[in-house]
Structures are given as C-alpha cells and as structure tokens.
Amino acid sequence: MKDNLVIDSIDRRILTELQANGALSHAELAQRVGSSTASCWRRIKLLETAGILTRTVRLVDAAKVGSGVNVICNLRVRDHSRETRANFEAFIHSRPEVMECFSMSGDWDYLLRVVAGDVADYEHFLMHVLLDHPSVGGASSHFALSLTKYSTAVPV
Amino acid sequence: MKDNLVIDSIDRRILTELQANGALSHAELAQRVGSSTASCWRRIKLLETAGILTRTVRLVDAAKVGSGVNVICNLRVRDHSRETRANFEAFIHSRPEVMECFSMSGDWDYLLRVVAGDVADYEHFLMHVLLDHPSVGGASSHFALSLTKYSTAVPV
DNA sequence: TTAATCCCGAAAAAATTTCATCAAATTATA
C-alpha cells in the first residue's frame, strides 16, 4: 500500500463518482470524469493499492429492516485502564446495533450511534447489554427524532 | 416499490453479505448463501424494488484524503419555524463535510457529525460556515479523539 | 386430485471487466 499517491483532479472526480455510485461501469465512469476506460481502470487500481479507495458496500434501508430508530449514547467506561478500554472496544465491535463509536474528548469517554427497532428495543439494549457490561461505567442516551442526512461520501 | 416484501433467511444472508461486500459476484454470493446465481439475482432485484437494498457505494479512507478529524456538533436553530428548519436542512445537505445530521430530542435541535482536516479547518467551518448561517442559533462541538468503529451495515 | 402459480436451478446469451500492447502525448529532467 504505497501511501504516497498524489491525487489529481480526475482522481478526485473518480472518487466522487464512486462514492456516490459504486456500481458504475468503467465506460460510464470514464465518460463522466472525461477520461478513457483504460485510464480509469488504472487509476482505480492505484487508488486501491494506495488504500484510498477501499471497500464496496451495499446500503440497506434501516427502517425497512426494523432498525429505524437512532440513538446517540454518551458513555463512560468504569476505569481507564488499558484492559478495560480494550474489553470495551472489543465488545463494541461485537454488537451489530452499534453502528459507530468514537473515543471522545470532553465529559464522556465514548459516543455511540446505536440503531434499534423501537424504544423498548433500545431500553433492552441499554439495560441488559450496555450497562450490564463490566467495562461500562455509565451512559446517557439521546433519541434522534429523524434522520436529516446520512452520507458515506467524504469530501474530495 | 412494493413495501410488503417478506424477507426470509436467505434474503437476510444476502443482505448481510452484500452489506459487507457489495462487489461479490452472483456466483460467489450464491455459494455463500447456499442458492443459485439466478435465484440470488432475482432476490436482489426484489429487495431493490422493495427499497430494502439501496445504493452501492465505494468507501474512501477519510484520513487519506484530508478529512480524518471527526467532530460531533450539537446545534440549535435560531427559531423553530418551518421556514428556518427547511433552510437549515437544505444548508446541511449542501455541505459535504456534514456526514450525518439527526434531528434530536433533548436540549439541542440537531446533532451533526462533521469531518475536517484538522482543528483549524473545523474552526473555520464552525465560525464562518455554521455560525454565520442565518438559521443557526448556536452550537457546541466535541472532538473525537479516534474512531473506534464505523459500520454501514444495519443488523438483519 | 387437478390445475394454476411460484420458485428453483441449469444453461445460454449479452455485457462488462480485466489486463496487455502500442503509439502518441505529456511531463520531468538534465
């Protein structure tokens, strides 16, 4: 993974298009960024080996599969030992309803975005999964009323 | 978009696989979920027309393109009129550095996840973009120290 | 039980991707 790839304006356009639609054919992509399919193909390979362009994923409508409720959860770990933090992070990775987790500056140790089917669902997760976990010291939950924007596309 | 599709266990496996790797061929997918390529293809089409399976996107390493800093920003709008809210939400959609935005219960109106290159970058965004916007009443920002987990895959 | 329907997998057809080659164009360098 050569970390030192210099990105030019066509690379940027490729990244933009592919972040919006990862299923574009090379021909369509070439047309949109004003290049040839061969060149697009080469650039994509380079961006991939540089670790800039990573996975392809398909998105699923969360509400349609019973995870339409988003909860933002601020959390403190019981203590700040390396072991506790490692246990906590492993635990976070094991729970599919935890979509995102950030280690935070400020009053709380972590901030989580958790999806749930409804309030009762989340109550169960909070009381019997999160707060029961030995690494977790405390939590404060805030429900999202609605989703205004969700993007996976980083600015390029 | 027929909303009434009943999802069975093979559909669920397909969704799981495709959320993890959207570039799987139908043949590989068929093998993993224990079905045939044609059947997988048909199920995918149904899941798509039902609006359950949505876009294919490629992910980009945010840090490698200069957006490695995550900031969680709580925000109040200036007032709660329909117009102010609509203006605010249109503004949010127009800003690529705002990756996510939730309308929230509790003390704040919205919660944003914003990406930036560094602290100075964010300072500029906060002072000259967010707080300068006529719909924005106030904000409180919290920097993420690190990203513990980021998943686009909803539980199925 | 029969008939209609649905879902399946196999196979064929159509399209796309992958990757090599080459000459021209562009860029860097001496």
Next chain:
DNA sequence: TATAATTTGATGAAATTTTTTCGGGATTAA
C-alpha cells in the same frame, strides 16, 4: 531545449459477470 520517463487513450482478446430464458418440481387453491 533536447531527451528521458511517464502517462494517456485506443484496441483487442480472454475471463468473468450479469441477465434472460426455459423446463421441472414444489406449493397452493379449488
């Protein structure tokens, strides 16, 4: 500025993938 190195787009062929078609078996309804 001349030369070297790199990048580009066109081309094409092989491999792979997507999509359609089709007959048969399971399921359901009458």
